[in-house]
Amino acid sequence: MSYEKFTASNAVLLLIDHQVGTMSWVKSIDFEEMKRNALMLAESAKILNMPVVLTSSMEEHAQGPLLSELETLLPAEFNARIKRLGIVNAMDDENFAAAVHASGRKKIIIAGVTNDVCTVYPALSLVRDGFEVQVVADAGGSPSKMADEMALRRMETNGVTLTSTNQLIAELAGSWATPEGTQLVQVMLKSLQGA
Template sequence: MSYERFSTENAALLLIDHQVGTMGWVKSIPFEEMKRNALMLAKAASILQLPVVLTSSMEEYAQGPLLSELEQILPREFAARIKRLGIVNAMDDDNFAKAVQATGRKKLIIAGVTNDVCTVYPALSLVRDGYEVQVVADAGGSPSAMADDIALRRMDKGGVTLTSTNQLIAELAGSWATPQGGQLVQVLMTVLQG
């Protein structure tokens, strides 16, 4: 099977449940690192004008609101976010499924706040439905290292490509020498310089 790189022309980004409460349940990766990676993905999508679908689950409860920074980076997408009422697999929510289809893209990048719950089920559902899926493993985590490892293995076995934030941004950039590539370098350098 030949590999066609994910690019601004063929990919869309799905950010699932990066909510302040839920993020506190993740223990397999430091909170700040996971948050930084999720926001880097949002910034990259904004620079590249990638279609983005945001979703949250039960914002009024312990899960809390989506990261406020997402509203600053992706104001239109934030306003249009799909608010699920506790549906675990985001693809089982009709509004989310329709929003994903409306991107018109067959290559999907997924970052969910918990790899073991929020990410694994939509990722596997989308592969089953004929999408090519990359999961950005370090823009989410799980309550334990074991839970994260098992979720990543399950997705890998199920046909999902696992990637990291830096790796994905480099793939989307294609070249650092373009105007967009130069902006993406700035996003990466800000992080690397702490």
């Protein structure tokens, strides 16, 4: 199978459950690193004018609200976020599934918290349904390194491509010499500076 690169014009970004409570349960990656990576993805999508679907689960409970920075970066997408009522696999939520299909894209980029619950099931469902899926492993995490490793291994074994935040941004940029590429370099520099 030949690989066709993911671009801003053929892919959609799904950010799943980057909620303050849920993120606090993650121990497999540093909280600030995971948060920074998720926000870098959101900022990159905004620069590239790439469609983004946001979803949350039970915001009024322990999971808490989505990151407020997402509302600042992507106000329209934040307001249109799909609020799931406890449905584990976001693709089993008809509103979320409809939003993904409405993008018209067959290439799906997923970052979710946690990788071992929130990310693994929609990723597997989308691959089963014929989509090409990349999971940004370092823009999410799990309650333990073992749980994270098992989830990533399960996804990869079932046809999901695993990637990292910087790797994905570089793929989407294609060239640093474009106006968008110049902005994306600045986004990536944030991760190197730990800012």
